[in-house]
Amino acid sequence: MSEERFGEFVLVRRHGHVAELALDRPKAMNAVSTEMARSLGAACTALGGDKDARVVVLTSTHERAFCVGADLKERNSFTDADLVRQRPVARGAYTGVLELPVPTIAAVHGFALGGGFELALSCDVIVADATAVVGLPEVSVGVIPGGGGTQLLPRRVGAARAAELVFTARRVEAGEARELGLVDVLVEEGRDREEALALGARMAANSPVGLRAAKKALRLGHGLDLRAGLEVEDAAWRSVAFSGDRAEGVRAFNEKRAPEWPGE
Numbered sequence: 001m002s003e004e005r006f007g008e009f010v011l012v013r014r015h016g017h018v019a020e021l022a023l024d025r026p027k028a029m030n031a032v033s034t035e036m037a038r039s040l041g042a043a044c045t046a047l048g049g050d051k052d053a054r055v056v057v058l059t060s061t062h063e064r065a066f067c068v069g070a071d072l073k074e075r076n077s078f079t080d081a082d083l084v085r086q087r088p089v090a091r092g093a094y095t096g097v098l099e100l101p102v103p104t105i106a107a108v109h110g111f112a113l114g115g116g117f118e119l120a121l122s123c124d125v126i127v128a129d130a131t132a133v134v135g136l137p138e139v140s141v142g143v144i145p146g147g148g149g150t151q152l153l154p155r156r157v158g159a160a161r162a163a164e165l166v167f168t169a170r171r172v173e174a175g176e177a178r179e180l181g182l183v184d185v186l187v188e189e190g191r192d193r194e195e196a197l198a199l200g201a202r203m204a205a206n207s208p209v210g211l212r213a214a215k216k217a218l219r220l221g222h223g224l225d226l227r228a229g230l231e232v233e234d235a236a237w238r239s240v241a242f243s244g245d246r247a248e249g250v251r252a253f254n255e256k257r258a259p260e261w262p263g264e
Contacts, residue, residue, distance in 0.1 A: 010036065019056045021059070028073075029121045048100055054102055054208045058104065065109075070090070086229075101215065102211060104209075106190055109189075110132065110133065111133050121149060157181045209243045220232045
């Protein structure tokens, strides 16, 4: 297993074709500072262009938290001008995760609050263990969810449920979070990372060309009317129909063997 560090607080570990993107600022429970946001954006840019990474799993090195959101201690020292300058850096971290072209899985334990939960929401699938506590408490400190939360949460759970959660700023524990659809897979305490990596490995066994095209179709088609969505799907199909992966997949099926994906 190889490792690569992006700045002080972000670590990328390789597990075959699964890239583990680890939040590694344990002294601050992974609070997202300007430096950490910049590093996270850089790591996502690198992974997005890496053809060897078929799946990304977002994890935390902290035992009791996934991520507690924005670094409010840093924010407390900001002038208005500082906050304006930081905004594109912060957005770069969240959109970096959101726009990764491969399937993404968040492995959540402990607190995933505010920007921390928004990082998880930016992933395609959220695996959480029994200790998980999630929520978007931003209105309780005078702001709003600004890392995609007001847009991603209603797409998961509907407008009314998202409104209730955002307006109350309440924290939701693991069991209720699973019932409401705030997380997708609930596992035993301490098994979120292991289960997320295993799920990632199952995904990564499939065609890298197919995975990227399927994610693009899913993301671009969401929210469109059916006719427009089917056009998005058709364009994605055409992008893979004549690929080396498609030829190898059909050949391997007929030869009753595991495919060896050329990835193109």
